[in-house]
Amino acid sequence: MREVMVLGVGMTPFGKFRARSLRELGADACWDALADAGMKPSEVQVAYCGNLAGGLLSGQEAGLGQIILREIGIAGIPVTKVENACSSGSVAFREAWIAVGSGLYDVAFAIGVEKLTEGTTAEVTTALASAGDMEMEAALGLVFPGIYAMLARRRMAVYGESIEQCARVAIKNHRHGALNPRAQYRNEITLEEIAASPMISDPLTLLHCCPIGDGAAAAILCSADVARRGGRPAIRVAASALTSGLFREDREYVGFESTQRAAAQAYEQAGVGPEEIDLAEVHDCFSVAELCHYEDLGFCAPGEGGRLIESGATALGGRVPVNPSGGLLAKGHPVGATGLAQIAEVVWQLRGEAQGRQVDGARVGLTHCQGGNVQGDALATTIHILQR
């Protein structure tokens, strides 16, 4: 595998855009990424598109990438849709990385797009549940809010973690999101507001949960040679790891073993350790998840997640800012777009272009996506490490 660079990124605002179609959202993000890379559509040689619910909610199961690319004048090239639940966008990035790294292609498009405001609440809930094990778990009622509520309860029992510590994640990420013009929610929230919001799955109230929304993001990956010719500030993909869960039920530890393994692989590939990460975008689908990720990524010891958020270490200005973009909780979580929105945020941070939410002097950034859940572990966990 040869070295692969990110030359351009793009992203629509995240939010509820009922009048805009998947193809329009996707095309907007693609144009952004092309402009950012200083590239013409004709220079793109291969593309991967990540999406979860296009078939279930918009009736467009296949060909989404081709349809989006046609909107911006790209046709004829190999285009493949990839799907790994909430990791769909990050897997599109990873496949583009392999395609360029293999030497087969010099310039690849990774696109992520999702439109969740297309169906009724029941339809959207069913579409999201289809990222779990439908036959064995979701059909019996074990859907995502329930899974994460049980996780929060278990952490309380094992680690003595409090729901207030979980709430601190939502407060921090909303504070960050308020600084991000592309975030779905740009309002700060308080402990009291979180506690008073409607109960979703005890102990998680609404503001512990990421919102439903629409959006798209994209990245252009290329070989080092193309990056040099481009004359743009390129960011190096230092590591890409993808794991699936081991589905073990005999563990005392309350977190995600699939993330621990992905992190170990990614740190080894990049030749860095968790202490060298300047910022991270992680999969805070529910507040409690981010506390697990702190531990699984090695930012603190097992069981210390609650204390780490209280210390302020993961807020902007802290030792390792996590989710400076606002994360899934505030920036939003249009499923297929999330992995590439994380990449976009880290690229902007490493280039020093993140404006009001800039992490000073950031040189190494990490993204972490976690897709689906079966028997207590993620179906697909993706970690990327980017370096300037």
Added chain:
Amino acid sequence: MREVMVLGVGMTPFGKFRARSLRELGADACWDALADAGMKPSEVQVAYCGNLAGGLLSGQEAGLGQIILREIGIAGIPVTKVENACSSGSVAFREAWIAVGSGLYDVAFAIGVEKLTEGTTAEVTTALASAGDMEMEAALGLVFPGIYAMLARRRMAVYGESIEQCARVAIKNHRHGALNPRAQYRNEITLEEIAASPMISDPLTLLHCCPIGDGAAAAILCSADVARRGGRPAIRVAASALTSGLFREDREYVGFESTQRAAAQAYEQAGVGPEEIDLAEVHDCFSVAELCHYEDLGFCAPGEGGRLIESGATALGGRVPVNPSGGLLAKGHPVGATGLAQIAEVVWQLRGEAQGRQVDGARVGLTHCQGGNVQGDALATTIHILQR
């Protein structure tokens, strides 16, 4: 890209298996492929799973590969679902080829699975239509039988092709399918039966159309080093090409330009021409499609497809047997499984294991899948050339 070999293939019978789930069908094909390769589950390092309608018909959109692999004791490894309409299985094969060719992994699983007997006829029709452009075409009634009926009419007008010449494809492929124990239909059919079968979309009657069915297929790809250690007869992947349509409407030619481009790329990669292909498995979703593919793959000149089928050159015993397995028309077309079932057939043929339908002395085989359709060309056309 380093050389990649196919070490094992597996396939369920194709048919209507209402009582069997996606995970059961997939697991059966995977066990077959492992046994064929003489490999243990623990040796597989990465997997790709192709599927179209799991989300729409079975409610299982994400994680299908992980869920199938867990059934056979494989967990923890990177698994990604890929989807490119009717090319989904062949794209799973292609991504596995890139993953091994890149040097990242030594052993990859490519899995294709589909269950189309899960929904009502309307639900299945909608799911299949989701492989076209739903917003701009399918929602207006332009679904696949209509698209191919118009193609047949246009070929009649431009080339003077007859519906009887199209019917000869169905007759040949049913004759081949009758020799294949895994085929969905194992009965021979006559011109009169085809003409008398119910009209689907004029001029295409039911027996011009491939059937609805369930099934799975899988292949194990590996590096040349692993193949040598295995001591099994390995087949070399000499070429892999994927194109998307150019959506041109100004052509006189009546066929698929995306196939012509994919074929040119594949022949160049493999260093062979169409005259060196000993057998081909092509995407005969409708009878008329196979006549187009003869021309687009270079087996005859443009407009000569009708005469080529009449000559017997593409039947078993002819110059270049096409669809010795029975093709989509007789073997069946569980969408996501088709591309890998084609690979399995070619591997068996090149190893001399195709029994009653063996192409004598076959050394070079080609597979061709065509997924989706937008504005008169395929969304995704995949061609693989395998060599013993």
